[in-house]
Amino acid sequence: MTSQTNGQFDRTPLIAGNWKMNMDHQQGVALLQKLAWTLQDAKHDFSRVEVAVFPPFTDIRSVQTIVDGDDLKVVYGGQDLSDQDSGAYTGDISGEFLKKLGCTYVLVGHSERRTIHGESDEQCLAKINAAFRHDLLPVLCIGEGLDSRKAGEHVSFTLEQLRGSIAGLSAEEVAKVVVAYEPVWAIGTGEVAGPEDAQEMAQAIRADLAELYDAGTADKVRILYGGSVKSSNVGAILKGKDVDGALVGGASLDAEEFANIAKFEQHLVTD
Numbered sequence: 524m525t526s527q528t529n530g531q532f533d534r535t536p537l538i539a540g541n542w543k544m545n546m547d548h549q550q551g552v553a554l555l556q557k558l559a560w561t562l563q564d565a566k567h568d569f570s571r572v573e574v575a576v577f578p579p580f581t582d583i584r585s586v587q588t589i590v591d592g593d594d595l596k597v598v599y600g601g602q603d604l605s606d607q608d609s610g611a612y613t614g615d616i617s618g619e620f621l622k623k624l625g626c627t628y629v630l631v632g633h634s635e636r637r638t639i640h641g642e643s644d645e646q647c648l649a650k651i652n653a654a655f656r657h658d659l660l661p662v663l664c665i666g667e668g669l670d671s672r673k674a675g676e677h678v679s680f681t682l683e684q685l686r687g688s689i690a691g692l693s694a695e696e697v698a699k700v701v702v703a704y705e706p707v708w709a710i711g712t713g714e715v716a717g718p719e720d721a722q723e724m725a726q727a728i729r730a731d732l733a734e735l736y737d738a739g740t741a742d743k744v745r746i747l748y749g750g751s752v753k754s755s756n757v758g759a760i761l762k763g764k765d766v767d768g769a770l771v772g773g774a775s776l777d778a779e780e781f782a783n784i785a786k787f788e789q790h791l792v793t794d
């Protein structure tokens with residue numbers, strides 16, 4: 524076990540905002556500046572709770588300029604990357620380019636990539652390897668659809684995605700992966716998996732990682748929950764001891780609401 528260094532959290536919590544295909548670069552700059560001011564006013568301690576944004580590719584250069592120019596502590600990443608490094612891959616973006624723009628993270632296998640673009644676990648694994656080649660931290664998204672949930676197969680479905688997407692990674696690599704559990708039926712629908720559901724899956728993911736690797740490695744992996752997270756439900760969701768943060772879609776487009784989510788410790792439900 525790692526020591527209890529950060530309140531109830533063994534691992535530094537991560538609150539991440541996935542802007543999806545929203546916000547052009549001008550709107551993105553305004554959103555980021557408002558977020559930074561709001562967090563600054565709230566005296567946000569970034570060493571306690573990390574805050575990341577995932578803007579569209581066309582915003583990232585502008586985001587970099589603001590982050591560097593204003594010395595912001597907000598970190599950022601791409602919403603996807605190619606599994607290749609360069610070459611004849613029209614429309615794709617190399618991890619090398621993301622790194623050069625100062626990205627820390629990159630999303631891999633978001634459910635919208637898996638469903639709309641048919642990305643497989645195998646491709647996700649190749650993308651994770653590409654991320655590591657360029658010193659980016661992958662945020663691997665996994666999660667079941669409504670059918671699996673209704674059939675009571677959500678855990679086995681999600682763990683199969685996990686295993687397929689990390690197959691062959693070393694323990695050292697896996698420890699750097701952030702896993703985001705996002706049940707597809709809870710994304711953008713207002714339906715939230717209950718706090719118990721989020722903890723149940725986070726615990727199952729950690730147990731599976733401990734079985735595949737070892738407990739020490741599993742303890743290092745941060746596991747986020749995503750799907751209709753708001754300031755009003757984040758406190759209950761992050762109460763789960765295996766849930767280390769949130770991947771937020773819609774609510775991350777509102778600077779005040781997203782800053783409020785990042786201040787989730789104020790909303791933590793205790794009983």
Ligand SMILES: O=C(CO)COP(=O)(O)O
Pocket residue numbers: 541633705709710711712713749750751752770771772773774
């Ligand atoms: O897909 C998500 C984040 O990646 C979740 O989106 P919502 O928060 O809009 O449900």
